[in-house]
Amino acid sequence: MIGNISTKSVYLPCINNMVKEEVNNYQERTSLLTMDKAIRKAQIIREKYSKEASLKLEAKGNWSLYAGSSVDTINRTMPILTGNGSGSFFLSVSTYSRVYFELVCGNERLILTERHLPMAGGYNFRDLGGFRTMDGRYTKWGKLFRADELSNLTADDLKYLSSIPITSVIDFRAQSEARRSPDKLPSTVHFTYPIAITPGNLSSEGIQANMLKTNIDSHMKHMNRLLVSNPACVRAFRIFFAIVQNNLSAPLIFHCSAGKDRAGMATALVLFALGVDEATVMDDYLMSKIYLSDKYDAFIAKYPRAESIFTVKRMFLQAGINQIKRDHGSIMNFLTKELKVDVVRMRRLYLE
Known part of the structure; x- marks a missing residue:
């Protein structure tokens, strides 16, 4: 497990317009389909507090949207919404449970x-x-989820996660940090796995130690190198993949304090194992800067020198990726030989 944040989180009422635009731009890139397709861009957006859902769509022609409590239970006999062309559409679905959708446009x-x-x-x-x-x-x-700390989840949050239903939780924080800010878990969780990874510690002690560094950017790059080269970290990620490859583990959450360093590297390694390209992996990593802005902006405003500790930069993850390639020749060599990842099994479990 690894460091819990002892700096107080500041909950702001909403993400500002600039942040919303960046999030939308990223989601549009990751949902971008072939330009000659009828469905060009499609994404579901849930509001943080009300949990109300909407569909943001760029499409040509008539379309229908179907829904269900899981991918397998989508009711394909009666659409919840039909339309023509592009737009943003409010979805009249439960705000207490997760819903999965199938969008049909022509033969797509x-x-x-x-x-x-x-x-x-x-x-x-x-x-x-x-x-x-x-x-x-x-x-x-609905299989693998990355997260920041779970100690502040509300009753409605837990009810929402129970609807998935989350079965397992992996906590990368240190034992002392987990004791200070224990996880709040949905009732459906049967398995919890504390896997300590020390680099990335965001406890008050960890923050103070990091702020004493002469060049914090260099320190953050070094930390990402350690995540993939330090024997204890490599062992932790090997255990992580053993759990993920157990078909009884998912739906599974893995998290640390901010969800950007330890969980960020874990996410990158999972996506690489599943065959996602490096540019997409990096785009996803960089979204932590947007999603964490409300959480840490007040602290950064008070202590500007700490900014690099609480954000992500391309050079941070790239340092870890480059270290893997230097040490092992390729990311796939590192995954299969060092972390003992069964790529065939991973793709059977987690790819459509």
């Missing part, structure tokens, strides 16, 4: 749900579904 079909989960007590809570792989497949929705 697309499975959808929200990438960024509407956690009133969380910030960087995301589904790893919906990413296109280099061989044209898609990662499954």
Whole structure:
């Protein structure tokens, strides 16, 4: 497990317009389909506090949207919404439970749900579904989730997560940090796995130690190198993949304090194992800067020198990726030889 944040989180009423635009631009890039398709862009958005859902769509022609409590239970006999062309559309669906959608336009079909989960007590809570792989497949929705700390989740948040239903939780924080800010877990969780990864510690002690560094950017790059080269970290990620590859583990949350460093590297490694390209992996990593802005902006305003500790930069993850390639020749070598990832099994479990 690894460091819990002892700096107080400041909950702001909403994401500002600039942040919303950046989030939308990213979601549009990751949902971008072939330009000659009838469905060009499609995404589900849930409001953080009300959990109300909407569909943002760019499409040509008539379309229908179907819904269900899981991908397998989508009711394809009666659409919840029909339309023609592009627009933003309010969806009259439950705000207490997760819903999965199938969008049908002509002979095209697309499975959808929200990438960024509407956690009133969380910030960087995301589904790893919906990413296109280099061989044209898609990662499954509703199986693997990355998150920041779970200690502030509300009763409604927990009810929402229970509807998925979350079965397992992996906590990358240190034991002392987890004791200070224990996870609040949905009632459906049967398995919890504390896997300590020390680099990335965001406890008050960890923050103070990091702020003493002469060059914090250099320190953050070094930390990302350690995540993939330090024997204890490598061992932790090997255990992480052993759990993920157990078909009884998912739906599964893995998290740290901010969901950007330890959980960020874990996400990158999972997506690489599933065949997602490096540019997409980096785009996803960089979204932590947007999703965490409300959480840490007040602290950064007070202590500007700490900014790099509480954000992400391309050079940070790139340092880790470059370290893997230097040490192992390729990311796939690192995954299969060092972390003992069964790529065939991973793709059978987590790709459509």
